[in-house]
Amino acid sequence: MSELFAPVRERLSSLPGEAAAYVSDASGRELFSERADEPFPAASVIKLPLVMAIFADAARGRVDLDERVAVGERVDGSGVLRHMRDVEPLSLRDLAMLAVIVSDNTATNRLIDRIGVERVNERLREWGCPNTRLARRMYDFAAAERGAENLMTARETASLLVRLVRGECEDRATSDAVVALLAECQDRTMLRRYLPNAADVANKTGTLDESRNDAAIVRGEPTVVVAAFTRKLRDTEAAVSWLGVLGWCAYRAAGNAGGALPPELVRSA
Numbered sequence: 001m002s003e004l005f006a007p008v009r010e011r012l013s014s015l016p017g018e019a020a021a022y023v024s025d026a027s028g029r030e031l032f033s034e035r036a037d038e039p040f041p042a043a044s045v046i047k048l049p050l051v052m053a054i055f056a057d058a059a060r061g062r063v064d065l066d067e068r069v070a071v072g073e074r075v076d077g078s079g080v081l082r083h084m085r086d087v088e089p090l091s092l093r094d095l096a097m098l099a100v101i102v103s104d105n106t107a108t109n110r111l112i113d114r115i116g117v118e119r120v121n122e123r124l125r126e127w128g129c130p131n132t133r134l135a136r137r138m139y140d141f142a143a144a145e146r147g148a149e150n151l152m153t154a155r156e157t158a159s160l161l162v163r164l165v166r167g168e169c170e171d172r173a174t175s176d177a178v179v180a181l182l183a184e185c186q187d188r189t190m191l192r193r194y195l196p197n198a199a200d201v202a203n204k205t206g207t208l209d210e211s212r213n214d215a216a217i218v219r220g221e222p223t224v225v226v227a228a229f230t231r232k233l234r235d236t237e238a239a240v241s242w243l244g245v246l247g248w249c250a251y252r253a254a255g256n257a258g259g260a261l262p263p264e265l266v267r268s269a
Helices: 002-012 043-059 092-101 105-115 117-126 141-145 154-166 172-182 236-253 263-268
Strands: 018-025 030-034 201-208 211-218 224-231
Touching (some): 002 236, 018 236, 030 154, 030 236, 043 105, 043 201, 043 211, 092 105, 092 172, 154 211, 154 224, 172 201, 211 236
Antiparallel strands (some): 201 211, 211 224
């Protein structure tokens, strides 16, 4: 299996920044690993455990996904609610949809306000992810200046995806509901960059000024999960290209034929 990820390994030495990645099958068997246990800035990939926690708590009856909350303060960055002034209120279900599909930061903050930072971290500990943490809301620069940063590791993020594949985010129906949201993610610029449009992939991306991150379930025989994080990037285009190669390799590891890498990538290998 290691030869399938040789193109990823080859490009790591020339990546203009730092990277971490972890790939496994649905049984948890490792297929590829690079700095998998180091915490990296999560960016919007932190929305994955947030939405999982909301849906899992709904399955336990702690919250109601149909509960409607005011949109409240709009924040900048990704999403659409910051542009919409006549949308109030929204259900937790729809806020989760916006947080995943278009990575809406305003929707994310309402979910954090509703469930609480500590509840998400409690869930992460319960799910065996002690090094992954939600520390602040989106666009909370004051908290960021105090050193509060949302962090994830590649291995723990992959384990969250494995949990979804196995139906262990509380139950099968809850897990499938979260995966259905991830399958609608509109950002195809990273792990899905070199995959065919028909590829069965469910993912959540994240970007910061010096980070490009992505985490995905890649369906196949076997189904594969992949999580990758970057930081201190000096060239973000090189990073998304590397992520694209990682996604391409994971797609093939899942037993899918796929197409060839773009010619410029083949020549630079």
